[in-house]
Amino acid sequence: MEGLTKSISWIIGIALIAILFYILGDIILVSVKNFSLSFLLDSPFSGGRKGGIYPIIISTLLILAVSLLVVIPVGLTSALFLAEFAENNSKSIAIIRKSIEILSAVPSIVFGLFGNAIFSVYFGMGFSILSGGLTLAIMALPLFITTVEKGIRSVPNNYRFVAFSLGMSQFTMIKSIIIPYALPAIFVGIVLSVGRALAETAALIFTSGYVDRIPESLFDSGRTLSVHIYDLTMNVPGGDINAYKTSLVLIVLILATNTLINILLKSWYKKRIAL
């Protein structure tokens, strides 16, 4: 019986890895053959069949930056509020928690239409990097808040007691003890938010649009890598090869941000070997 369980788990494991490698292998094999540096530096033309993806990379990074600039401060303060200040058995807090839970399960197309109605139309931002970034921020916040709140709650209560017993203010305690301790969770939250933002298509089509020029300001429309892949595969006959290459760039970008965040976290720990 044990042998059977073992072999089944092995088969499932290998199957999962095989699927991953099939996808990665397919993308890498097709795109590397046709890849050149100019793909990263040129603008697309002929609907993306030809040329590169330079403006699209810029738009992607801008939208990502806008959403992280909103997610990190708003998410961190919300998580701190929920973990440190909120009374757990109060009714309003229960409602807030439930709302966050529901928000994290809302399909992205709904966020897209919401972002379109609120940011693009009501606030007059139109199809722009800003509307897209803000919409992505709202999508990523629930996950970020829950992850970071868990991290903050994992700080042993003793530390709070000691900090108060030494007459420290709550501000110092949070700044010097709670946040450093919860930093790994905060970085995990950022990685998850980046992943979610880079993978998003549906919400962005309605908010940041799909203009494939370099945006001149945050109020210009811009197309992200995911939207570009979607457009090339669905709407542009003959765009497959460039869709493959864009996928490779997207995967590398995700791996690169994850690695970068890990390196930052590790160097921070080396500087301040505290835990």
Place this chain on the structure above:
Amino acid sequence: MIDKNYPWKNRLPEEECCESSPIINVENLSLSYDQHKAFSDISLKINRGCVTGIIGPSGCGKSSFIHCLNRMIELYPSSKVDGDIYFKGRNIFDSRVNLMDLRKNVGVVFQEPTPLPLSIITNIELPLKEHRFENIEDRAVQALKDVGLWEEVKDKLKSPANNLSGGQKQRLCIARTIALEPEVILMDEPCSSLDPISTEKIEGLIQELKGRYTILIVTHNLAQARRVCDYVYAFWYDESGDCGKILESGTCSDVFEHSQNKTIRDYVGGLRG
């Protein structure tokens, strides 16, 4: 004749260890959590510069009591305190009392040694910075010297405090408390999680700190109370069996040798615990 094995026997009850002017006055203090009363109607005085011990069996409110003295008890949401505590003549429950100052002046050393997850030196410097002390580095070094930890840690001040041994951690916690120059140090069973050698060091430290600071120590260890305390309050259960009250008080020898109370006589004699 001097008995080396039992040094407390050599000490006279009236030995001038400290001034007999109270720094803390507790009047009719009661504490309850939700429906459960932890202790009721406790009145006592803690003399400046002395070591005052609180002994008694588990669950009679000793630790809860000392957590009242700097209002740490308010961190337990269900706790409710009645009565008054005067610190240097001022009621600490007065709404004008600055809690940060109160807790700086009445420091605590917890049962479990709890350094903050920072480096050794930051553990001491962070609270000093918070209270806007000057010469922070010198003060931190002096505090480490005062607890006899300097020689052991001077080469690794920047390494994590949690890598220290249990006894070292507890001395670091004491250093952290005395660096703030408190007037009273509350010790909540400071040796209960330490080995005998570390315990001996901490007890020696208490003797050294006496006079400079007023020390209130909760302990389960009767021999320890005899060794370090000038005054002792013995807590016991009241008639209902789960609420604490003071059954005996006085100098060390009053309580340990001449107690009028049978329960306490049996307790300190090891006949009941």
